[in-house]
Amino acid sequence: MSTPQKIVNNFTIKIATINGTGSQSANNILFKTLVRMGIPTSAKNLFPSNIQGLPTWFYIRTNPKGYQSMKRHSEVLIAVNPASMGQDLAEVHPGDVVIYDETTLNIGTPKENVTYYPVPLTKIAKNTFDTPRLRSLLTNTLYVGVMAEIFGLDKNILRSVIEDSFKKKQKAIDVNLKAIDLGIQYAKEHLPKKDPYSYEKIKNAKPQIVIEGNAATALGCIMGGCTVDAWYPITPASSLNEAMDSYGQRLRTDPETKKKKIAVIQVEDELCAIGAAIGAGWMGARAMTASSGPGISLMSEFLGLAYYAEVPVVIVNVQRVGPSTGMPTRTQQADILKCAFASHGDNRHILLFPATVKEAFELGAKSFDIADRLQTPVIVMTDLELGMNYWASEPFNYLKGPFDRGKVLTLKDLENIKSFGRYADIDKDGIPYRTLPGTPHPLAAYFTRGTGHTEIAGYSEDPTVYRTNMLRLEKKFHTAPQYLPKPIVLGDAKAKIGIISAGTNDHAIQEALDDLKIKKTSLKYLRVLAYPFHKEVKDFIKTCDKVIVIDHNRDSQLATLIKLQFCDIAPKIFPIAYSDGLPLDPDFISHKIEEAIAHG
Amino acid sequence: MADMTNRSGFSKQDYQGPPSTLCKGCGHDSITSCIINACYEMGLPPHKLAKLSGIGCSSKSITYLLSHSHGFNAVHGRMPSLATGAEAANHTLKYIGVSGDGDSANIGIGQFMHAVRRNTDMLYIIENNGTYGLTKGQFSATADFHAQSHYGDVNEYQPLDLVQLAIELGAPFVARSFAGDKTQLTSLIKAGLAHKGCAILDVISPCVTFNNHETSTKSYPYVKEHDIPLHELGFVPSFEEITVDYKPGEATEIMLHDGSKLILKKLHNEYDPADRMNALNVLEKGFKEQKIITGLIYYKKDAKPHHELLNLVDVPLRDLTEKDLIPTKEEFDALMKELL
Missing domain, CATH: 3.40.920.10 (Pyruvate-ferredoxin oxidoreductase, PFOR, domain III)
Known part of the structure; x- marks a missing residue:
């Protein structure tokens, strides 16, 4: 030999x-x-x-x-x-x-x-x-x-x-x-x-940190000012909440009194976890919970309340394989549609899709600004692959704030206005103003409810009042993208075939694209970081003859969500959906893309 | 006198709400007026109060009081979780949670139990009528065994007693009262508000539409007939001298966290609300004899409320700013360095 x-x-x-x-x-x-x-x-x-x-x-x-x-x-x-x-x-x-x-x-x-x-x-x-x-x-x-x-x-x-x-x-x-x-x-x-x-040592390589994905998200949440995390143990999200606790001990303990500037509360179930997070968000704290599929399903009723009553709250969904108990230690992104529309009635929720530990850190922090600004639940869609693996990464950038606390009327503000309507669309962007409990002014108090309500938060079954409010909530959703991270576009700008995906699929896709580039296949690639999708996503699709949307699930959930928002250009979308519990395989993806292109 | 104000300068009106839409004669409306009176008389500023509820007739009732306080009507059975989060975010407000027997003993029994277990800092009132009013008269888990519904159905299940359960779970303040006994109820509401930690107050509150018939143990006539108050209650707020007329040896005085005192004037027998086993025995005996025991049934001193168990800083978490919350660049860099 x-x-x-x-x-x-x-x-x-x-x-x-x-x-x-x-x-x-x-x-x-x-x-x-x-x-x-x-x-x-x-x-x-x-x-x-x-x-x-x-x-x-x-x-x-x-x-x-x-x-x-x-x-x-x-x-x-x-x-x-x-x-x-x-x-x-x-x-x-x-x-x-x-x-x-x-x-x-x-x-x-x-x-x-x-x-x-x-x-x-x-x-x-x-x-x-x-x-x-x-x-x-x-x-x-x-x-x-x-x-x-x-x-x-x-x-x-x-x-x-x-x-x-x-x-x-x-x-x-x-x-x-x-x-x-x-x-x-x-x-x-x-x-x-x-x-x-x-193996050979690489000289002058930039030093890299090694961090678990869940810890990176948690550190982001700490930097973003989270003060209440209510949670219930579930694989693969537990280590995120445990990291909240340990970072809290380290970074949020008063050195003199040893008292804490964060409450990490392990509660009896996910119903209480989301309820406590919403209660804290309503009170004006930056509040969160982190869970996975089964827990998120339990939270659905409360998510509808937070949507309709307009309470800021952050939910991290470290997705695992479903349906049902599924394969708890395997990875998948099959909660996209459920999370976009979680709860009964017309709901739409903000989703964020980090792909790397660095993005998990940054979006973890940013999620609180978005929730406060839009007064609605924000769901950070990570997955087991990102959350429970350790990753090498360039060190994270220090985030020094300031926080965007959104439209909160203080005592001073109230002293200068004649009336306050909690759900009035003063700025015509669909986002109303809120007051925090405890504000010492007669105008401050309002009643937060999951029932039909007027602009001044009174109970109402009036058809016009109901519809006006629902349309305002829809308008708020259209306002949302300006506060959300924009998609990332890579590849050959002149290409007529586009790829769209989200989250950790990025790793297999980037490798597949390099492979296809060697084979002289001209492609461009857009990765969404948030839902609702920006206009840039539509523009990208428009410049393509065909757009291949890559999903890590069986039912082409991301492709479906894109088609729903941009139904007029839906025929251009060609879905590739695959999921077997393992992270996506770059060779398989590159092969599937070639097939999709050949498909005509 | 329309202009009369309490010691904090608020008029009674500042504690009231819009007119109730519950049935005429509903026990819940009596409770509402007792809550209003208690808050007014204690001189609690309305903005320092927050009202929380779940779903049901009882939960609706918080709409009809304290319109100058923030309120939150949650989903069915989940009021305690809102209180848990709100307390963590801001422990300087007084939380009044209003729930019902369906809301707390059926769908929300888990949250009820765990709120007690955590010692959530709130006055937790259960407006207990043994029936589902809003959905028109189904049995709740507190309905009597073999009770008959409005439509003649018979309840084959054992009732659940939230007072007994709360004592077993270690709640530091457990009381029962009757919507028709405004004096006792108002004193207990005041004491519950002055107490730091989870104060469970189960109030028998007849449903005049679905559960006020002669055979119901939650009807006006039945409770009036079978109510056994453990003591006559006197509540003395922290800002008043004790002037209640009682002889030493005939009364027990309970000092509450804000310095207020609850005076229990003994009635028939010696009753020590600090004796947990005795409290459970008295309740059990009451059931056997078909008596409804009311009053402060159990009281435990020095149980730390949840926010103290969490060891939170004195400033409410929700008032902390970037300066308090964002780790310094040095701390952050040190962390990054450790991860290299």
């Missing part, structure tokens, strides 16, 4: 482990080491809805272009889970590399043209560490050590990552460093390099 050509920083490693054995921490150490080496890296954690015992896969992809999507094929397999071994080995192609725990795995007949590195991981751990817990945990760190040697991780960086990861826990640092050294040593002594894959 001739020595194959070196492949540097351009391959994917799949680590097949068992849920609950501590592999997550070893995998994150590996991920962070690559990021600190300056290599563009992305990580995807594919985990079961289970605490301990089921197969988990962690994918670490490096590539010079910095693609963040999940490739279906991995060149390197780290196999430590006997339960998933059969499936894992079946996916190994010629040219691939397999590092496996030879103590626990019998891999059978080796495949041709596959490089195998057997390592007695369990045996080494058993001989080195005292307790079963340590042995199990450090088996994972051992393979990181082996990989460091085989693929050339920077060992000093690796050690620094371990030291930072177990801050102040010297014993943990010591045993992990020992496990790393044992892995390195074993590989040096027993595993001569036979494969072409390696």
